[in-house]
Amino acid sequence: xxxxxxxxxxxxxxxxxxxxxxxxxxxxxxxxxxxxxxxxxxxxxxxxxxxxxxxxxxxxxxxxxxxxxxxxxxxxxxxxxxxxxxxxxxxxxxxxxxxxxxxxxxxxxxxxxxxxxxxxxxxxxxxxxxxxxxxxxxxxxxxxxxxxxxxxxxxxxxxxxxxxxxxxxxxxxxxxxxxxxxxxxxxxxxxxxxxxxxxxxxxxxxxxxxxxxxxxxxxxxxxxxxx
Amino acid sequence: xxxxxxxxxxxxxxxxxxxxxxxxxxxxxxxxxxxxxxxxxxxxxxxxxxxxxxxxxxxxxxxxxxxxxxxxxxxxxxxxx
Numbered sequence: 001x002x003x004x005x006x007x008x009x010x011x012x013x014x015x016x017x018x019x020x021x022x023x024x025x026x027x028x029x030x031x032x033x034x035x036x037x038x039x040x041x042x043x044x045x046x047x048x049x050x051x052x053x054x055x056x057x058x059x060x061x062x063x064x065x066x067x068x069x070x071x072x073x074x075x076x077x078x079x080x081x082x083x084x085x086x087x088x089x090x091x092x093x094x095x096x097x098x099x100x101x102x103x104x105x106x107x108x109x110x111x112x113x114x115x116x117x118x119x120x121x122x123x124x125x126x127x128x129x130x131x132x133x134x135x136x137x138x139x140x141x142x143x144x145x146x147x148x149x150x151x152x153x154x155x156x157x158x159x160x161x162x163x164x165x166x167x168x169x170x171x172x173x174x175x176x177x178x179x180x181x182x183x184x185x186x187x188x189x190x191x192x193x194x195x196x197x198x199x200x201x202x203x204x205x206x207x208x209x210x211x212x213x214x215x216x217x218x219x220x221x222x223x224x225x226x227x
Numbered sequence: 228x229x230x231x232x233x234x235x236x237x238x239x240x241x242x243x244x245x246x247x248x249x250x251x252x253x254x255x256x257x258x259x260x261x262x263x264x265x266x267x268x269x270x271x272x273x274x275x276x277x278x279x280x281x282x283x284x285x286x287x288x289x290x291x292x293x294x295x296x297x298x299x300x301x302x303x304x305x306x307x308x
Contacts, residue, residue: 005303067277158288165291203284210281 007105021102028089028102032082068206069213075126076212079119083112084205091167091197094174094190101197104168106160113160116208120152124215136215159207166200231306239297246293253286 007019039054047055061081065073090103102108124133137148170193177186261279265272 005298064277067274158292161295162284162288162291165294166287169294199280203280206277206281207284 021105021108024102065209068209080205080209084201087201087204091201101167103163104171106164109160109164113156117156120211120215123212127216163200163204166196170196235300235304239300242293242297247290250286250290254283257282
């Protein structure tokens with residue numbers, strides 16, 4: 001049984017070792033980019049069946065973003081949508097025989113969580129200005145500044161450990177059951193894994209959205225009410 | 228006598244076993260409360276279930292921390308290196 005904390009190195013490019021997860025990630029990226037390019041090449045105002053299906057996906061994403069942030073979804077659609085689609089496809093990559101989901105490795109999840117951390121800073125500065133973003137750390141009280149800084153780091157940590165733990169435990173359990181019982185027995189567990197993969201992709205995207213929204217609403221000064 | 232591997236295995240089991248009790252109880256309570264709320268207000272089901280998912284993810288994190296500790300003990304034990 002291989003340890004889930006170490007990854008297999010396939011080959012090296014110069015001094016950089018290329019692991020299996022990195023190779024799978026490149027494959028997923030290629031599929032996503034070419035798929036998005038091919039599907040959106042001929043967009044018309046009277047949508048065909050294919051375009052209507054894609055518009056349905058985008059509209060669902062928009063509704064979710066609007067409900068979570070209460071803002072117009074346009075600035076966040078690209079980032080949140082790519083996060084969700086990438087994690088979903090990465091989690092479901094285990095359906096292809098011989099492939100392991102790249103999200104079952106710590107490095108991929110850490111990279112995704114770093115993206116979320118930087119995007120929170122970026123959207124916070126863009127929404128409220130640098131001063132407004134820094135001021136959001138002193139909400140609701142200046143006493144909370146160290147705790148707020150700590151929280152902004154630990155929530156990113158918990159995000160990637162959550163994704164890693166869920167996906168990796170699924171892969172691990174299937175590996176153990178397959179080595180014990182073999183044919184057909186792991187299939188119900190794999191079906192459960194599909195559900196877990198979908199829920200984890202959804203949770204990752206929703207949490208990223210919630211963090212961004214919290215920064216924006218904390219940074220903007222509230223209208224003063226005279227009571 | 229080298230007792231560290233044995234102790235690590237026992238402690239990993241204990242971490243997962245006891246670490247999953249709290250989140251299990253908490254998630255049960257959260258889902259029960261959400262069911263209650265949806266039964267009272269079916270029209271708010273979307274908002275409630277989204278908040279429920281985020282809350283469940285937060286609760287689940289504690290169990291996953293225990294799992295990570297157990298994996299560290301089993302596969303990347305610093306005391307055994």
